[in-house]
Structure formats: structure tokens, C-alpha cells
Amino acid sequence: MPRGRRGSRVSALEGGREEEAPAAGLQPPAEAEAAAERTLLRGIFEVSGGGCDVVLGERTLRWRPIRPERPAGNSKFSLLCKEDSIELQDVFSVKLKRRHSFKQQTRGTVLGITLFICLKKEQNKLKDSTLDLINYSEDHCDIWFRELKKMLAGFSSRPKSLKIFLNPQSHKKEASQVYYEKVEPLLKLAGIETDVTVTEYKGHALSLLQECELQGFDGVVCVGGDGSASEVAHGLLLRAQESAGMHTDQVFTPVRAQLPLGLIPAGSTNVLAHSLHGISHVVTATLHIIMGHIQPVDVCTFSTTGKLLRFGFSAMFGFGGRSLALAENYRWMSPSKRRDFAVIKTLARLKPEDCEISFLPLSSSQDEGERMEQESPKSGCNGQWQTVQGQFLNVSIMAIPCLCAVAPRGLAPNTRLNNGSMSLIIVRNTSRPEFIKHLKRYTSVKNQFNFPFIETYNVEEVKVYPRNTVGYNPGEEDGSQEMPSGNTTFPWNVDGDLMEVASEVHVRLHPGCISFYGGIMEEMNDSKVTCNCL
Numbered sequence: 455m456p457r458g459r460r461g462s463r464v465s466a467l468e469g470g471r472e473e474e475a476p477a478a479g480l481q482p483p484a485e486a487e488a489a490a491e492r493t494l495l496r497g498i499f500e501v502s503g504g505g506c507d508v509v510l511g512e513r514t515l516r517w518r519p520i521r522p523e524r525p526a527g528n529s530k531f532s533l534l535c536k537e538d539s540i541e542l543q544d545v546f547s548v549k550l551k552r553r554h555s556f557k558q559q560t561r562g563t564v565l566g567i568t569l570f571i572c573l574k575k576e577q578n579k580l581k582d583s584t585l586d587l588i589n590y591s592e593d594h595c596d597i598w599f600r601e602l603k604k605m606l607a608g609f610s611s612r613p614k615s616l617k618i619f620l621n622p623q624s625h626k627k628e629a630s631q632v633y634y635e636k637v638e639p640l641l642k643l644a645g646i647e648t649d650v651t652v653t654e655y656k657g658h659a660l661s662l663l664q665e666c667e668l669q670g671f672d673g674v675v676c677v678g679g680d681g682s683a684s685e686v687a688h689g690l691l692l693r694a695q696e697s698a699g700m701h702t703d704q705v706f707t708p709v710r711a712q713l714p715l716g717l718i719p720a721g722s723t724n725v726l727a728h729s730l731h732g733i734s735h736v737v738t739a740t741l742h743i744i745m746g747h748i749q750p751v752d753v754c755t756f757s758t759t760g761k762l763l764r765f766g767f768s769a770m771f772g773f774g775g776r777s778l779a780l781a782e783n784y785r786w787m788s789p790s791k792r793r794d795f796a797v798i799k800t801l802a803r804l805k806p807e808d809c810e811i812s813f814l815p816l817s818s819s820q821d822e823g824e825r826m827e828q829e830s831p832k833s834g835c836n837g838q839w840q841t842v843q844g845q846f847l848n849v850s851i852m853a854i855p856c857l858c859a860v861a862p863r864g865l866a867p868n869t870r871l872n873n874g875s876m877s878l879i880i881v882r883n884t885s886r887p888e889f890i891k892h893l894k895r896y897t898s899v900k901n902q903f904n905f906p907f908i909e910t911y912n913v914e915e916v917k918v919y920p921r922n923t924v925g926y927n928p929g930e931e932d933g934s935q936e937m938p939s940g941n942t943t944f945p946w947n948v949d950g951d952l953m954e955v956a957s958e959v960h961v962r963l964h965p966g967c968i969s970f971y972g973g974i975m976e977e978m979n980d981s982k983v984t985c986n987c988l
């Protein structure tokens with residue numbers, strides 16, 4: 455990433471707008487750093503309209519305006535001659551810049567070299583930019599071009615070939631447009647080969663991942679929303695288990711997915727991509743993939759009666775499951791209308807789930823420890839199974855923070871992508887206004903769990919046993935219906951996908967079991983957003 459004192463450099467990259475120069479040219483630490491670095495090439499180029507002495511080191515490219523004759527004692531000149539630089543790890547492509555006349559058959563006249571750079575913008579956002587090094591000598595540019603190409607080839611974590619799954623139905627059906635207009639041009643620029651499959655039905659990516667050849671690929675990318683992303687992650691993990699000869703119909707410790715997964719947010723909620731990148735932004739997601747920024751992410755297995763149902767990252771039972779089940783009945787509505795409508799209707803029929811929850815706590819943070827002492831009679835039993843039972847409005851089990859537009863700090867702000875624990879958030883039965891007050895807090899301030907009816911735990915395993923004999927039927931006016939014995943199912947919301955399960959669900963955490971393309975995030979500042987439906 456570009457370093458601290460880079461105001462003027464960034465302006466040079468973005469078209470040469472002048473910004474205030476730093477008071478001194480090169481800071482002492484940078485000077486020492488530059489001196490320690492071996493020089494690979496040195497030459498004259500025009501940068502941002504002025505002649506510069508350009509030095510290519512092993513880690514940085516530095517340029518300094520060529521000094522005019524310096525009248526003795528004139529300090530203004532040292533200000534003009536400040537050095538600027540970029541780190542080579544931020545460069546993702548290099549091209550020879552040529553001028554082509556209209557009818558020209560040949561490759562055109564060399565004008566210089568263009569470097570394509572990944573810039574860090576405001577919080578968590580990445581942006582592509584260019585730096586032109588102008589020199590009309592073909593030989594001179596060719597030497598620099600080759601050296602820069604060689605240097606780029608040395609970044610071994612950057613993908614060269616990607617398998618892409620694109621869901622054309624995501625959100626308002628704009629995933630194809632997002633991919634072909636914003637993503638593919640950047641991947642091409644970076645010289646990454648792609649093999650795109652446009653999915654034709656739900657489960658298509660999963661079935662292809664069982665059999666398709668992945669050997670030549672460095673990573674897999676999903677263009678879509680949470681449903682697609684979680685399907686592809688599940689497919690990759692399932693494939694890894696099958697390759698390793700794991701039996702998923704019994705309790706097992708999964709092996710890691712073999713390839714990293716990139717997520718391009720093109721869905722209606724994009725919780726996974728948002729949690730991964732700290733922002734739901736297509737160019738940021740694409741640049742993380744191109745730059746080969748990889749981070750391991752904790753995964754959950756969801757099983758029932760010992761059999762694996764699926765891999766995933768977050769689940770909601772109760773209100774979260776019921777509202778999703780209801781929303782599925784209104785697929786003809788736009789995604790946001792459908793979601794808002796289902797939330798309002800589920801709130802109108804708000805009903806607690808009668809269940810027993812057993813969990814294996816990990817270790818509690820100080821705040822949570824205090825809360826647990828006050829609120830949980832069995833607190834302080836880390837490492838031992840604990841059980842709570844009663845009437846619960848919602849139970850969330852989340853291995854990732856679940857950032858989204860209506861919860862900018864996340865539905866589970868106390869967990870991280872790979873901190874080796876899950877957040878268990880239990881909302882006991884309360885009045886509708888109190889529950890709504892809790893939901894509204896997600897959009898703004900920090901203490902959304904500061905209610906007497908909410909308990910939070912850091913856990914590594916959870917078992918949820920529904921005790922209702924009344925099943926859920928989202929078609930019924932009040933949402934519930936007596937089902938013949940043995941046919942009762944309960945709706946779970948797993949990464950935004952509906953999972954209907956008849957009996958207990960066992961959730962286990964598997965730290966860092968999959969790698970995603972994504973960078974280390976900056977914490978979000980407190981921000982207030984509005985939720986349309988509450």
C-alpha cells in the first residue's frame with residue numbers, strides 16, 4: 455500500500471494535480487531505506503510533465519525532478535526537487551505506451567511506460583490508477599519494461615488464472631454488467647486468464663464444483679450475492695473433503711479448501727463480501743484478487759444427526775430464519791422490497807422459538823465476561839458445555855462480523871474473520887417494541903446487545919434443539935401450522951440462504967478453513983445509517 459507521506463505522489467498518479475509539497479524532500483527514514491535498496495535501473499523520464507531522474511530499486515520506484523542550476527543559498531530549489539516514490543508491491547501491470555496514428559499498421563511509436571497501480575483510498579477502499587513514465591526511446595523503454603515485467607512475475611501469490619462463477623440473476627440481474635464492465639477489464643490488464651461459467655440454476659455452481667477441472671486455476675471467483683458466494687464456498691470445501699477422502703456423514707475435522715475464493719459483490723445484501731473487504735465495492739474486491747491479498751477465514755459446519763448439511767459462515771434461527779422463509783414466498787418482489795416486507799410481516803407475527811441451546815464457550819472478552827457474570831447463571835465455565843433453554847426470539851451464530859448496509863459494524867461486531875471463535879447472540883422473548891429497539895441499534899451505536907433480554911458468548915460449538923411441536927409454514931397467515939408428526943421443519947437463515955431442518959442443528963467452528971482474496975480491514979468509524987423498514 456502507498457505509505458504515509460504520499461499526498462503529492464497520489465496527485466501525480468491521478469493526473470498530475472499539484473498538491474502542497476511536504477516541507478522537506480526525503481525524510482531521513484525513507485532516505486535510509488532507499489540507500490539500503492539495490493538499484494536495478496536508473497534513467498531519465500518525464501513524470502507529471504517534468505523531467506525526472508527515475509530509479510528502479512528492488513522494492514520501490516523513486517523519481518526526483520532534475521535539478522536546475524542551483525543559485526547558492528536558495529532554499530526554494532530544494533523544495534522543488536523533492537523525491538517521490540511508489541512501492542512496487544502496489545503495481546499490478548505495466549504496458550508500453552504507444553501513439554498509433556489512424557492508418558498505422560505497425561505497433562506505433564513508443565511514448566514511454568505506463569504503470570498500473572493499486573491505491574488505497576478512504577476507509578478500506580482500493581482504486582486503480584496509472585503512472586506514466588514518458589521517454590520516446592524504444593530501447594530505453596524496452597529495458598525498463600522487461601525489468602518491471604520480471605519484477606511483477608515475482609509476486610507469486612498473485613493469480614494468473616481464475617475460474618469464475620457468475621450468477622446472472624443476482625440482485626437486479628446486473629452481475630453480468632458488473633463483471634464485463636468493471637471486473638474483466640482490470641483482470642485483463644493484469645494479464646489474468648479467466649474461464650467464466652454463467653450459472654443457470656440454483657445449485658449449478660455447486661454441482662460444477664464437484665466435477666470440473668480446477669488444476670490449472672490459482673483461485674475461484676464468485677460474482678453474485680451471499681447465496682452464490684456461500685454456495686461456491688460450500689462447493690470448494692466439499693470438494694476438498696471428497697479429495698481428502700473425508701466422510702461428511704459423521705463428525706469430522708474438515709481439511710482446508712484447496713483454492714482461495716474471491717467475491718465480487720453483485721447481490722442484494724453482500725454480507726460476505728462486505729465483511730471480507732470492509733466495504734461492498736466491486737473495484738476494491740477485484741483489486742484484492744489481482745494483488746493476491748489472501749486471508750484465511752473461519753468456517754462453520756452445520757450438521758444434523760451427525761450428517762453435514764453445509765459449510766457456511768453465519769446462521770440465524772428464529773426471527774432471522776422466519777423472515778427469510780417468508781421472503782422466499784415473495785420472489786416476484788424486488789430483493790430489498792421483499793426483505794423489508796418480510797421483516798415487517800415477521801415482526802407483526804413475532805413469536806419466540808421454544809428451544810434448548812448448548813454451547814461450548816471459548817474465552818470471553820472482559821466486557822462480555824462481565825455481562826456473562828451478570829446475565830448468565832453458568833458463566834465462567836469456559837471449556838465446558840453450557841445449556842440455556844426457554845423462549846427465544848432470535849439466535850445468531852456467526853463466525854464472521856456480517857457487515858452490511860444496515861449494520862455497518864456488523865451483525866456480530868465482536869467477532870473477526872479469523873479469530874478462531876463464533877459469536878453466539880441469544881435474544882430471549884421480549885415485547886415487540888423492545889425487540890425493535892434492539893434491531894434499530896444495529897444501524898447506529900455500539901451497544902446493540904445492551905439489553906437485559908440479550909446474552910452474547912464467544913463460542914466454538916453450538917447445538918440448537920427446537921422443542922416446538924408446531925412447524926413453520928410461511929404460507930399460513932400466522933406462520934405456524936400443526937404438521938403431521940415427523941414432518942415439522944424449522945427455517946434457518948444460513949448466509950442468506952434458507953435451510954429447513956427437522957431436528958437439532960450442530961454448528962462447529964473450523965478456524966481458517968478457507969482462504970479468501972481480501973485485505974486486512976480498518977475498523978469502521980461509528981456511523982449512522984437508516985433502515986427503511988423499522
Ligand SMILES: Nc1ncnc2c1ncn2[C@@H]1O[C@H](COP(=O)(O)OP(=O)(O)OP(=O)(O)O)[C@@H](O)[C@H]1O
Pocket residue numbers: 621622623624625626653654655656657658677678679680681682683685720721722723724725789950951
Ligand atoms: N441462473 C440462475 N437462476 C436462478 N437462481 C440462480 C441462478 N444462478 C444461481 N442462482 C441462485 O440464486 C441464489 C441467489 O443469488 P445471489 O445470492 O447471487 O443473489 P441475491 O439473492 O440477489 O443476493 P444476496 O444473497 O446477497 O441477497 C443463489 O442461491 C444461487 O444459487
